[in-house]
Amino acid sequence: MTRPYPSPADTDPAPAGVARLLSASLERPADLAAHLAWFGPLPSVEQGSPTLTEVVDRSGLRGRGGAGFPTGRKLAAVAAAADSAGCRPVVVANGCEGEPVSSKDHLLLEVAPHLVLDGAAAVATALGADEVVFCMHRGDPTIPWLRAATAERTAERITPRLVEVPPRYVASEESALVNFIDNGVGRPTTKPPRPYERGVHGRPTLIANVETLAHLALIARFGAEWFRAMGTADSPGTALVTVGGAVHYPGVLEVELGAPLGALLDLAGGLAEPAQALLVGGIGGGWLPIDRAVGVRLDHADLRAAGASLGVASVLAMPATACGVTETARIASYLAGESARQCGPCMFGLPAVAADLWALIYAVGDLPGVMQRLNRRLGLLPGRGACGHPDGFTRFVRGALDTFGDDFRDHCHGRPCRWAGQSWLPVPTAGDPTPAGWR
Amino acid sequence: MTGRRLRVDPIACAAHGICAELLPELIDLDEWGYPLLSTHAVPRRLTAEAERAVAGCPTLALHLERTAAR
Numbered sequence: 001m002t003r004p005y006p007s008p009a010d011t012d013p014a015p016a017g018v019a020r021l022l023s024a025s026l027e028r029p030a031d032l033a034a035h036l037a038w039f040g041p042l043p044s045v046e047q048g049s050p051t052l053t054e055v056v057d058r059s060g061l062r063g064r065g066g067a068g069f070p071t072g073r074k075l076a077a078v079a080a081a082a083d084s085a086g087c088r089p090v091v092v093a094n095g096c097e098g099e100p101v102s103s104k105d106h107l108l109l110e111v112a113p114h115l116v117l118d119g120a121a122a123v124a125t126a127l128g129a130d131e132v133v134f135c136m137h138r139g140d141p142t143i144p145w146l147r148a149a150t151a152e153r154t155a156e157r158i159t160p161r162l163v164e165v166p167p168r169y170v171a172s173e174e175s176a177l178v179n180f181i182d183n184g185v186g187r188p189t190t191k192p193p194r195p196y197e198r199g200v201h202g203r204p205t206l207i208a209n210v211e212t213l214a215h216l217a218l219i220a221r222f223g224a225e226w227f228r229a230m231g232t233a234d235s236p237g238t239a240l241v242t243v244g245g246a247v248h249y250p251g252v253l254e255v256e257l258g259a260p261l262g263a264l265l266d267l268a269g270g271l272a273e274p275a276q277a278l279l280v281g282g283i284g285g286g287w288l289p290i291d292r293a294v295g296v297r298l299d300h301a302d303l304r305a306a307g308a309s310l311g312v313a314s315v316l317a318m319p320a321t322a323c324g325v326t327e328t329a330r331i332a333s334y335l336a337g338e339s340a341r342q343c344g345p346c347m348f349g350l351p352a353v354a355a356d357l358w359a360l361i362y363a364v365g366d367l368p369g370v371m372q373r374l375n376r377r378l379g380l381l382p383g384r385g386a387c388g389h390p391d392g393f394t395r396f397v398r399g400a401l402d403t404f405g406d407d408f409r410d411h412c413h414g415r416p417c418r419w420a421g422q423s424w425l426p427v428p429t430a431g432d433p434t435p436a437g438w439r
Numbered sequence: 440m441t442g443r444r445l446r447v448d449p450i451a452c453a454a455h456g457i458c459a460e461l462l463p464e465l466i467d468l469d470e471w472g473y474p475l476l477s478t479h480a481v482p483r484r485l486t487a488e489a490e491r492a493v494a495g496c497p498t499l500a501l502h503l504e505r506t507a508a509r
Contacts, residue, residue: 190448343449344473352471380469386450 014222018230020238021112021214022254030145032152035114042118042220045125052126053079056216059224060236065094065172065209066282066312068235068300071216074206077196079127081204088130090200092181093120095136095146095210096165096172099282099312100334100428104240105210107252109142112214113149117160119213122220123206124158132160133200135177137167166438168431169338173387174199174207176340186438187340188387211240231257234301235310241298243268245316245425246275255298262294264315274320277403281311283427284335284396287324287403290317307399322424323417324404328397329357330427335393337430340438345384350393353377357397360411361420367412375401442480444506445489449473451500458501462492480506 015023024030024038045052057072082089093116097105109116124132134150136143143162150160163181165171171186178199180186199205208216215237219227228236235257241264244250248269255264261278265271278293280286286308288296296306303310318327336350356374359365378397381390401408407417431437445465454472464485465477481489481503493501 190450344452344454344471345449345469348471348473349469377470380475384449384473386448 014218014226018238018256019254020218020230021108021115021211021240024112030111030113030149032114032149035112039115039218040221042122042217045122045220047125047128050079050126052122052220055224056219059219059227060233061212061215061219061227062235062300063209064211064215064239064313066099068310071208071212074196074208075123075127078204078206081197082127085204087203089127089204089206091120091124091127091129091132092177092195092200092205092207093132093134093160093210093213094172094174094177094207095134095140095142096167096177097137097140098167098169098172099314100169101244101279101283101316101425102242102312102314104242104252104313106140106142108211108214108240110145113146114153115214115217116210117149117153117156118217118220119208119210119215120160121153121156121158122217123208123213127206129206130158131200132158133181134160134162135165135172135181136162137172138164139167140164166431168340168438169335170340170387170389171438173389175387177207178205180438184439185435187342188385188389190386232297232299232301235299239298239310239313242314243316244314245279246271246273246319247317248272258297258299258302260294261288261296261298261315264298265294265317271317275317276320276322277318277324279316279318279425280308280314282314283331283425284392285309285311285314286395286399287318287328289403307402309395316425318424321419323361323419323422324400324407325357325411325416326361326420326422327425328400328404329354329361330423330425332357332393332397334427334430335389335396337433339389340387341433343385343390345381346390346393349377349381349384349390353381353393353397360408361416363411363414363416367414371408371412442506443486443489443503444478444480445476445492446502446504447474447476448500448502451498453498453500455497457495457497458492461495462488465489466492474501 053075061071062068078089166186173188174195175189178195181200195205231237275290278288300310332354336354339346341347359370378394381394459466459468467475
């Protein structure tokens with residue numbers, strides 16, 4: 001028998017504003033008592049209960065780790081796979097802030113760790129899982145917060161196990177997490193099988209970003225309709241967005257999905273200097289020219305139509321005094337250095353494309369020829385890796401070729417802008433390329 | 440109706456290039472020596488050659504998969 005979940009009488013006053021995940025006072029210590037006083041208790045989920053999956057499905061919640069896959073469908077897929085395999089699934093909460101320009105997971109785990117733990121507990125119960133693993137980057141400063149919050153939850157059916165993952169760009173990709181948990185190697189593996197069919201210990205595994213789990217904890221309390229009251233039909237709810245670059249007050253904001261990118265810049269205090277483009281959806285996301293970007297809505301469908309993606313939600317304003325070709329080459333070099341070096345097209349193709357970009361900047365060789373080679377090489381990368389890294393890289397560089405088309409043409413004809421070769425975005429240094437860097 | 444399609448395990452592949460020698464009709468090599476596979480189903484007349492290419496891969500990275508034709 002299915003019934004509405006939770007029954008309306010159980011419902012506590014739900015956060016009414018845009019701040020949902022971040023609605024609890026930041027002054028208050030994020031302890032369990034304060035958490036329960038603010039959000040109310042998590043309604044009990046029956047073991048193996050299909051109702052939570054149904055509610056999440058109706059809420060339209062999409063994963064917040066980058067891919068934006070519908071969470072309800074993922075839950076149902078894991079449940080079905082566990083059913084047919086005849087074993088209990090595993091739940092993995094992904095708190096690795098693998099995206100260098102994002103700090104939303106950090107903020108969430110500092111402000112509302114119990115929401116994340118609620119979400120993990122609710123899905124573990126609903127799926128009948130007997131193991132919950134929290135994945136965090138090794139040495140992450142929020143680990144003590146998470147440990148303290150976990151220790152407070154003495155009544156929990158399953159105590160989550162903390163696994164510290166190498167802080168690499170692709171080490172928090174889902175198959176890499178499974179590989180690390182099982183084998184101690186944080187590199188992606190070949191699909192199929194996908195983790196939902198065969199993951200940790202070879203069992204069906206639900207891997208969810210911590211923000212996804214926190215939204216799920218609120219959906220379990222306040223229902224699907226409450227969740228959908230904000231956001232768009234395609235991308236319901238609110239989202240944590242890191243806004244940075246040439247704005248007055250960079251930081252993490254909780255905003256309604258569907259908000260125009262220009263409104264996000266305003267919330268961050270507005271532009272601190274003239275900007276030429278926005279980098280949306282992570283360091284390897286999509287570039288949008290500023291005049292067109294401000295009207296684009298923060299929504300999966302709208303961003304895709306504009307030539308970007310929501311990714312791990314982040315918006316960086318690039319000032320007019322930066323060279324788009326140079327910034328693209330710097331990021332491309334970082335992404336190339338973060339290849340797990342397992343698949344040939346990624347191991348050799350990404351550095352080759354990055355080298356082509358640098359050749360354009362330093363005017364080395366026959367530049368129109370370099371440009372042609374660059375385009376040809378971009379065609380050789382998508383779909384040829386075990387994970388989506390070469391595909392994401394290709395989308396990023398192709399987006400730059402569109403957005404900075406005039407600049408690329410000028411570089412090609414030996415007329416680089418005056419900022420060529422200068423650095424703007426703080427791009428991290430790529431990690432240890434040897435196998436030791438993934439352990 | 441089902442067809443058979445080539446798939447390479449990109450992690451297992453070590454660019455020996457033997458597949459492209461045995462099955463040049465369907466496999467090309469990129470500039471780094473890694474195979475570019477035809478996305479079409481393997482035609483019946485090339486089934487034996489495709490099976491030989493699969494068997495000849497030193498790292499067992501090449502597979503012939505049965506796929507439901509859409």
